[in-house]
Amino acid sequence: MAILFEGEFEITRSREETFAFLADTQKFAPCLPTFESLEMEDDESATVKIKIGIGKIRGIATINLVLEESESPTRARYSGKGSVMGSAFNLIAGFDLEEINGGTLVKWSGELKMFGKLVALAGGLIKPIAKKDIKRLIDALQKALDPGPGGQAAG
Amino acid sequence: MSWIGKSPERKEDQRLIRGRGLFVDDKQSYGLLHLHLVRSPYAHAQILSIDVAAAEALPGVICTLTGAEVKDLMPESFMELGPEPAASIRDYPLAVGKAIFQGEPVAAVVAETPALAADGGALIEVDYDMLDAVVTAEQALEDKDILHESAGTNQTxxxxxxxxxxxxxxxxxxxxxxxxxxxxxxxASTPVENNAVVAEWLPHGDLNFFCNNSFVGFAQQLLAPALGISVDQMHIKTHDIGGSFGNKISNYTQMAIAALASRKTGGRSVKWVETRTEHLLSSxxxxxxxxxxxxxxxxxxxxxxxxxxxxxxxxxxxxxxxxxxxxxxxxxxxxxxxxxxxxxxxxxxxxxxxxxxxxxxxxxxxxxxxxxxxxxxxxxxxxxxxxxxxxxxxxxxxxxxxxxxxxxxxxxxxxxxxxxxxxxxxxxxxxxxxxxxxxxxxxxxxxxxxxxxxxxxxxQARIMNPHLPFSGNSEVATIRIDLQGSVIVTLGSGPSGQSHETTASQVVAEELGISPDLVRVRSGFDTGWNTFVGHSGSYASQFAVTGLSAVHGACEKLKAEMRRLAAFILEASEEDLEFGIGDEGPQLSVKGTDQAVNYWYMGNLVNNDNAVLAGELGDVTLNIRHVYRPPFTVxxxxxxxxxxxxxxxxxxxxxxxxxxxxxxxxxxxxxxxxxxxxxxxxxxxxxxxxxxxxxxxxxxxxxxxxxxxxxxxxxxxxxxxxxxxxxxxxxxxxxxxxxxxxxxxxxxxxxxxxxxxxxxxxxxxxxxxxxxxxxxxxxxxxxxxxxxxxxxxxxxxxxxxxxxxxx
Incomplete structure (x- = not known):
């Protein structure tokens, strides 16, 4: 089962600042929905744990997250490989950054591929849940990068 | 009265309807261990590493098995029936180096309880490198992605x-x-009990299985060389199969995992019972x-x-x-x-x-x-x-x-x-x-x-692979009159719901002129007491022909012995004797007289009191084995x-x-x-x-x-x-x-x-x-x-x- 996703958003931060945030695993990973913990393996890779919940099927997924591409200040791309409850998933998430109106246009895209028991048991539920979680991730990134009036940008 | 074409009550229902059937998961014994299989979530993936340390450290886990270990333990992989290139395919019960389908077992955990075995399985870390999957036969024939490198092609x-x-x-x-x-x-099919096996690899080298395989004669021929033991060292018992529909012909691969797991534990009994999802995914x-x-x-x-x-x-x-x-x-x-x-x-x-x-x-x-x-x-x-x-x-x-x-x-x-x-x-x-x-x-x-x-x-297997040493067909039955005069029948096939006990008893009753109630057809199958041949099993809609022909042939031979024996006892000619039921149960009697001898007397005479028998009756045992062979040519x-x-x-x-x-x-x-x-x-x-x-x-x-x-x-x-x-x-x-x-x-x-x-x-x-x-x-x-x-x-x-x- 493959889920493709893409979109874009604008923020007022500079492209360099935005890149610095998105290419920093320690800042990016906590924005993942249901984030639990992060353990850096080296500069580019980390073990991230997140909660997974699809209906009554619940567990902790372990993801090996790797910063595959880091082209300052225009592009950052992560790949992830995870497993949970006899299932596996592969994740790609990329960010292309363009300067716009003194801020940054963030074009995001990615692919989530899932395999195994979860797909079999909850196949019909995965797509809507994944789409919701991707929206939560993007919302969290936007909020961290551009919190709006009264807020404080992360990083 | 003829018993053919009649519908007496099914003998099997006495136990099945009362909840007294014996399925594999009913089997319990002291110290029984439980097996859990860790399966590939990917349809096609290289296995880069398997880490079993955390699983083995879990209290209650006895041991684990991986494909690499299994490959070392087995003298050879399972035989593939096809000729080259299919014959080159290496087929182990746990994936070795590569998973070829989603749900393929890649590791096994043995623990004191089923839950602990499953918990242990969750702790096994398998690192995969996913490969492109081939999901249609037409795609496979393009040979862009080869599944089995040893075969070199996907066309088998x-x-x-x-x-x-x-x-x-x-x-x-x-x-x-x-x-x-x-x-x-x-x-496929959805049996009442999925695949299941209890294996016990005894310290002296013999191997016991209690399982629901439905073609034991065939399973033995594949298991023995792969496990490095002789067919005679392998004791296989089945009882109520829970439905096979042919699917359970092929559960010998899981039987092998349970056997190797038992061997690794030093000979303790290891039970594996497939879940419904496992059955649908991979059986x-x-x-x-x-x-x-x-x-x-x-x-x-x-x-x-x-x-x-x-x-x-x-x-x-x-x-x-x-x-x-x-x-x-x-x-x-x-x-x-x-x-x-x-x-x-x-x-x-x-x-x-x-x-x-x-x-x-x-x-x-x-x-x-x-x-x-x-x-x-x-x-x-x-x-x-x-x-x-x-x-x-x-x-x-x-x-x-x-x-x-x-x-x-x-x-x-x-x-x-x-x-x-x-x-x-x-x-x-x-x-x-x-x-x-x-x-x-x-x-x-x-x-x-x-x-x-x-x-x-x-x-016909030789049309597909001329080198296969198979042809013809055969089935076996035994029938005997025991010490108490009971009629005991064993079959070569292990039934999986086809009512063999009932129909076999009808044939025997028809031949001996008695009632099916008076015929005991042993339930299940046991390589220790049933005689069998390589073709023995329940498949291909054949029991009414092969199985009942074997029973019929055994009856014919038994009747010939009984006639000789009764003629000696009653001092009558064989031609004057008739089979039937008298005041003292099943008997042979002299037509038109009240002279008769019942089965108890004849059984006792042969088994307990044989010094009184004439020398020419030395070959009479009232214990018959008959093999039926259909008239086939290659x-x-x-x-x-x-x-x-x-x-x-x-x-x-x-x-x-x-x-x-x-x-x-x-x-x-x-x-x-x-x-x-x-x-x-x-x-x-x-x-x-x-x-x-x-x-x-x-x-x-x-x-x-x-x-x-x-x-x-x-x-x-x-x-x-x-x-x-x-x-x-x-x-x-x-x-x-x-x-x-x-x-x-x-x-x-x-x-x-x-x-x-x-x-x-x-x-x-x-x-x-x-x-x-x-x-x-x-x-x-x-x-x-x-x-x-x-x-x-x-x-x-x-x-x-x-x-x-x-x-």
Whole structure:
């Protein structure tokens, strides 16, 4: 089962600042929905744990997250490989950054591929849940990068 | 009184209905350990590493096993039945280096409880590198991604079956109908108890199994060399199988894992019980088959004169037993029709899906569906009513030798059609159909004629692989009069729900002139007490022929000994003796006198008091073993010609189906099933098996399908998505039978039970009849509401059928 996703958003931060945030695993990973913990393996890779919940099927997924591409200040791309409850998933998430109106246009895209028991048991539920979680991730990134009036940008 | 054709109460029901059956999971013993399998979530992936440290550190976990360990422990991988390149495939019970299908076991955990074993499994870390999955046979034949590097190709078998004068028949045809693609879907069976085994590898080297394998004679031959022990060191017991439908022929791979796990624990008993999801995901699926570029030649009267086609079989990840399916279909080459000219190019390919295994109607059902589709498509295209089309083409003279040398023993298909029409109320439904069409409703009437070929000639395996040392067939039974005068029978086959105990006791009762109640047929199967041969097992609708012939032969020999013994005791001539029941139980008596000797006396004399016997009776033991061998010869492997099976039971079904135009839901309004399995031993048991096969087939036609996505995920691996049929979904079946006794079996029986997939043919035919007016040709065997809706939605697209009329 493959889920493709893409979109874009604008923020007022500079492209360099935005890149610095998105290419920093320690800042990016906590924005993942249901984030639990992060353990850096080296500069580019980390073990991230997140909660997974699809209906009554619940567990902790372990993801090996790797910063595959880091082209300052225009592009950052992560790949992830995870497993949970006899299932596996592969994740790609990329960010292309363009300067716009003194801020940054963030074009995001990615692919989530899932395999195994979860797909079999909850196949019909995965797509809507994944789409919701991707929206939560993007919302969290936007909020961290551009919190709006009264807020404080992360990083 | 004769016991043949009667329906005494089933002996098996005494325990099964009272909840006293013995299934594998009922087995308990002190210190029993439990096995859990860790399975690949990927359909195709390199296994980079397996870390079992955390699992082994979990309290209660005894040990783990990985593919690498298993490879070291096994002297050789399991034999694949196919010739090269299939023979080069290395097949271990745990994946070695690479997972080839989703759900393939990659590691095992042994623990004190099932829950601890599962917890241990969750702690095993497997690092995979995912590879592209090959999910269709057509894709596999492109060989872009090779599944088994040792084979070097995904095509595991290919052969051309050509008979008659095909090109001449097409040159002379009045009409040629071309069908671009037909597809038979994947489904399997849903037994009461899934695969299960308890293994105990004893310190002195012997190996005990309590399991539900349904073809022990075959399993032993594969397990012994792979585990490095002799067949005689392997003790296999089965009891109540819980339904096999052929699927459990192939659970020897899981038996091996449990055995190796027991060995690693130092000989403790290790139990493995498959969950339902595991069963659906990985235990074995029926063959999926695609029929390409089919052309049918017909004469001006609508009689089919030739068929040429290309068939591709998808056998999943490992061929194992499966290449036999590349030839077994040819037992029914012309189906029930008199076509003499054929050219079928048959290929088989491996894909990243669950391995295919024998499944009720194994390999023949797919071909019979193909032939029935041809009949209905041609009938509709030529505007010939479906019943007339069949009557024009049915074989009517028996015995009938098919173009490839098989001999159909007996049958009367027109009479079956007439009976089915009568049962369903054909004329009435035709009127209702016309009315419904006038109202814009979609109502179809479909006929399916099918064959249930029984008693294989294993020599057909040599057509697929000339080097295989298999041919003929055989089955064994023993019968004895024990110390107390009881009649004890053992069978070579382990039944899996076919009521062998009951029907065998009827045959013995018939022969000895006693009641079936007085015959004890031992339940289950035990290599320690049952005698058996390599062919022994429950498969291929053969028990009424092979099993009961063995019982009958044993009875004949026993009666001869009993006559000699009784003649000595009663000082009478053998010719004056008769079998029956007297005041003191089963006996032999002197006709017209009150002189008799009962079984107790004779049993005691032979076993306890034999010094009084005359010397010439020294060979009388009242303990008989008889092997029945059908009269087969080895087929001509070059011509692919020979008698591949002994008997041909037939079924003819008619269904009336209405399609909901808005949602595509197919609703069965009426259903009739007529069976001809020759002489019927027990009508109630035959009726039960006809109903079971009908339910199975309707479930497959409308509800059950294994659907994979493009990455090899099985999307239907629980009963939420793979919906087996229940009594709630079954239509009322109008059941009838005719009997055309087989001239090739001693009792006229043909064997039955598999059913030949008749409902699949029938439902496809009825749906096409309902939708033909909408421009639809049915080219798939599965008909969920979604798929029927898609047929209606896309009805303006090509039907994939071209008709060329020449005269």
């Amino acid at each position: 078998w290919q052969g051309v079956y050509e008979y008659g004068e095909v090109d001449k028949a097409f040159a002379e045809a009045a009409t040629v109908v071309a069908i671009d693609r037909l597809h038979f879907h994947r489904f 074995g699926h029926g063959n999926e088959r695609t029929f390409l570029d089919t052309e049918v030649a017909l004469d001006k009267n609508g009689v089919i004169t030739a068929v040429r086609s290309r068939h591709i079989d998808d056998c999943g990840a490992y061929p194992r037993y499966e290449p036999l399916g590349c030839v077994i279909w040819s037992q029914v080459l012309p189906a029930t029709y008199g076509v003499r000219n054929f050219r079928i190019d048959f290929s088989q390919a491996v894909t990243n899906k669950c391995p295919a295994v024998p499944n009720r109607g194994y390999s023949r059902m797919q071909h019979l569906w193909f032939m029935e589709r041809i009949i209905d498509i041609c009938a509709h295209e030529l505007d010939i009513p479906a019943d007339e089309m069949r009557l024009k083409n049915y074989i009517t003279e028996f015995p009938y030798t098919t173009p490839n040398g098989c001999v159909y023993d007996s049958g009367n298909y027109p009479a079956m059609l007439e009976k089915a029409k009568e049962l369903i109320g054909w004329d009435d439904w035709k009127k209702k159909q016309a009315d419904a069409r006038g109202e814009g409703r979609l109502l179809g009437i479909g006929i399916g004629t099918t064959l249930d070929s029984g008693t294989n000639n294993f020599g 087929p001509d492997t070059e011509r692919k010609y020979g008698n591949l099976t002994l008997t041909y039971a037939a079924q003819l079904h008619i269904a009336v189906i209405e399609i909901d135009r808005a949602f595509g839901h197919p609703k069965i309004l009426a259903y009739a099933a007529v069976d001809d399995c020759g002489t019927v031993i027990n009508p109630k048991i035959v009726g039960g098996q006809v109903h079971g096969a009908t339910a199975h087939g309707i479930g497959a036609a409308i509800m059950e399908i294994f659907q994979y996505d493009e990455t090899g995920n099985l999307l239907t691996s629980s009963f939420s998505d793979y919906c087996p049929i229940t009594s709630m979904n079954m239509p009322d079946v109008q059941y009838g039978s005719i009997q055309t006794p087989s001239p090739f079996s001693y009792n006229g029986a043909k064997g039955m039970g598999e059913g030949g997939g008749a409902p699949l043919h029938t439902v496809s035919a009825a749906i096409q009849d309902a939708l033909y007016g909408e421009g639809v040709i049915v080219r798939e065997s599965h008909h969920s509401a979604n798929s029927v809706f898609a047929l209606l939605r896309d009805s303006d697209e090509s039907t994939g059928v071209q008709v060329e009329t020449r005269q």
